[in-house]
Amino acid sequence: MTTDRFIDCDLLVVGAGINGAGIARDAAGRGLKVILCDKDDLGAHTSSASSKLIHGGLRYLEHREFGLVRKALAEREILLRSAPHITHPLRFIMPHVRGARPAWLIRAGLFLYDRLAARDFLPGAQTINLAGHAAGAALKPEYTRAFAYSDGWVDDARLVVLNALDAHERGAQVMPQTACDDVVRRAVHWEARLSRSGEPLAVRARGLVNATGPWAERLAVRAGSATPQRALRLVKGSHIVVPRLFDHACGYLFQHTDGRVVFALPYEDAFTLIGTTDVEFTGDPGHVTIADDEQAYLCALANLYFRRQIAPGDIVWSYAGVRPLLADEAGTAAAVTRDYHLARDGDGPPLLSVFGGKITTYRKLAEEALDWLAPRLGRPCAPAWTASAVLPGGDLFGATPDRRGVLEFDGWVAALHQRHDWLPKPLALRYARAYGTRVARLLAGCHALDDLGLEIAPGLYEAELRYLMAHEWASCAADVLWRRSKLGLHVRPGAAKAIDAWMAAEQAALAIGRARVAPPV
CATH class of the missing domain: 3.30.9.10 (D-Amino Acid Oxidase, subunit A, domain 2)
Known part of the structure; x- marks a missing residue:
C-alpha cells in the first residue's frame, strides 16, 4: 500500500452489524482509538432482518445447548435494563x-x-x-x-445504531457507506485501504476486527489469517x-x-x-x-x-x-447452533474474526473480544464496562441500568407527554420508543407542532430528519423508513422519493454552508 498519509488507530472494525458496532462501542469505552466501517448502512443486512427478539432460545434446549441458553438468558435482562426504550x-x-x-x-x-x-x-x-x-x-x-x-x-436496527452512537460519543470514528477494499499485515500494524464514494482513505491500525457476518470467511482469507477458520x-x-x-x-x-x-x-x-x-x-x-x-x-x-x-x-x-x-x-x-466463535490470530498484529452469534449475546461477544484484544494492542486501557452502562437514550432514571426503566416506562412516557402536551400521543410514544431521553435533543427549541417543520411524510417531520442525519448517519429514505424507524409500513406510496429529495436538498445546503465558513487556503 503506497501512501504516506495514514489515519492511525488502535482498532479497525470492519462490519457495522450488531457485533461490529458492539465491539467498537466496548473498545471506545476502554479508551482505545477506534474506526468502525461498513460498505453499507449500519445494520443494513442480517442485523436488521432478525425476529426482533431478546431470548435465550427455548428450542435450543432440545439440542442440549445449555451453555448458549444460559449465556443468552443472562444477557436478556442486561439488555432490557440498558435500553428500556428500544426493548x-x-x-x-x-x-x-x-x-x-x-x-x-x-x-x-x-x-x-x-x-x-x-x-x-x-x-x-x-x-x-x-x-x-x-x-x-x-x-x-x-x-x-x-x-x-x-x-x-x-x-434490532436501532440497537445497532445506538451501539455505534455510543462508540462515536466515546471517540470512535463511525464510517458507514465505506468499503474496506484491502488489508495488509505488516510487522507491528495493519494497513487498510478504505473507500467512500470512490474517495480513498488509508488506515493504519494496531489491531483488526473482522465482523463482516456472511462475508467473514472471505475477509479472513484476504487478511491471510494464520488461524484455522471455522466454516460458516x-x-x-x-x-x-x-x-x-x-x-x-x-x-x-x-x-x-x-x-x-x-x-x-x-x-x-x-x-x-x-x-x-x-x-x-x-x-x-x-x-x-x-x-x-x-x-x-x-x-x-x-x-x-x-x-x-x-x-x-x-x-x-x-x-x-x-x-x-x-x-x-x-x-x-x-x-444449526446459534453460538459464536471468536477466531483469535495473534501471529503479529492481532486479528479477531467473528463467526456466528445472535443479537441477544452481542454484548458478551464484544466483551470477550476486547478482553483478548486489549492486552495485545500495546497500550493501557480500561477494563470491561458495558454490563453496567446504558445505551444512548436509556438513562430514563439515571446512568446506571436498573429495572425501573423497564417496569416504569409507561409512566416515563406519560411524563414526557405532559412536558410536551402539544405532541400528538402516538408521535410522543414513537419518539419515546425510538430515542428515549435523546428526544430532548430532537425537540430542542420546539414548543409547538409547527416548530418541527414540514411534515415530509405522515408522522415524519423535518426536525426528526435533521436529527437522524446529524446524529445517526441516515443518508437516504431507506435508512429512515426501514432501519431508524419502521415508518415504511405506514407512509403513502411515493414517500421515499419525497424524503430522498428533501435529504438531498438538505445535504446540499449543509455543503454550501460548510464551504462558506471554510477558512481561505
Whole structure:
C-alpha cells in the first residue's frame, strides 16, 4: 500500500452489524482509538432482518445447548435494563398441540428455562387455559391449553445504531457507506485501504476486527489469517408482515411437524410479524429476498393456528436476512447452533474474526473480544464496562441500568407527554420508543407542532430528519423508513422519493454552508 498519509488507530472494525458496532462501542469505552466501517448502512443486512427478539432460545434446549441458553438468558435482562426504550418484555403463548412435543417435555423445558439464569423482573412460565385468556380468542377452538413464558423484544436496527452512537460519543470514528477494499499485515500494524464514494482513505491500525457476518470467511482469507477458520453455514431467515391477527400484547410460538418453530408477534400496532424460515443459502448475502415457497410456508403455518386465515396476497411487507452460522453436524438448518466463535490470530498484529452469534449475546461477544484484544494492542486501557452502562437514550432514571426503566416506562412516557402536551400521543410514544431521553435533543427549541417543520411524510417531520442525519448517519429514505424507524409500513406510496429529495436538498445546503465558513487556503 503506497501512501504516506495514514489515519492511525488502535482498532479497525470492519462490519457495522450488531457485533461490529458492539465491539467498537466496548473498545471506545476502554479508551482505545477506534474506526468502525461498513460498505453499507449500519445494520443494513442480517442485523436488521432478525425476529426482533431478546431470548435465550427455548428450542435450543432440545439440542442440549445449555451453555448458549444460559449465556443468552443472562444477557436478556442486561439488555432490557440498558435500553428500556428500544426493548420491552414480551410474554409468549405456546399452544399445546396433540402429537407434537408432549406436555411433560414442554413443562420440563420451561422449568429449566426459568432457572438457567437469574430473573429479576420477568414472570415465570405457567400453564394456561386458553378459554379464559385473551390469547385464546384469536386461535382455533381446538387449541384449549397453552404454556406461557417470558422473553423480550428489541428494535434490532436501532440497537445497532445506538451501539455505534455510543462508540462515536466515546471517540470512535463511525464510517458507514465505506468499503474496506484491502488489508495488509505488516510487522507491528495493519494497513487498510478504505473507500467512500470512490474517495480513498488509508488506515493504519494496531489491531483488526473482522465482523463482516456472511462475508467473514472471505475477509479472513484476504487478511491471510494464520488461524484455522471455522466454516460458516449460511442460513436464510425470512419474515412476513400481515394486517393484525390479534388484539393483545402477547406473542405466540407455534410448533410445526417439521421440527421448526415460528413466532407471531404484535408489530407496529396495526400488524403481525410472522417468522422465521430456516433455508440453506448459497447466493449473494447482499441481495436476499423471501421466496414464494417461504411465503406459502409461513402463511400455512399461521393458518393452522389462527382463526383468521391469510394468504400471500395479504402480505404487506416481507424481509429476509442471511445468518452466518457456525457449520456443524446438524442435519437441518433449523438445528444449526446459534453460538459464536471468536477466531483469535495473534501471529503479529492481532486479528479477531467473528463467526456466528445472535443479537441477544452481542454484548458478551464484544466483551470477550476486547478482553483478548486489549492486552495485545500495546497500550493501557480500561477494563470491561458495558454490563453496567446504558445505551444512548436509556438513562430514563439515571446512568446506571436498573429495572425501573423497564417496569416504569409507561409512566416515563406519560411524563414526557405532559412536558410536551402539544405532541400528538402516538408521535410522543414513537419518539419515546425510538430515542428515549435523546428526544430532548430532537425537540430542542420546539414548543409547538409547527416548530418541527414540514411534515415530509405522515408522522415524519423535518426536525426528526435533521436529527437522524446529524446524529445517526441516515443518508437516504431507506435508512429512515426501514432501519431508524419502521415508518415504511405506514407512509403513502411515493414517500421515499419525497424524503430522498428533501435529504438531498438538505445535504446540499449543509455543503454550501460548510464551504462558506471554510477558512481561505
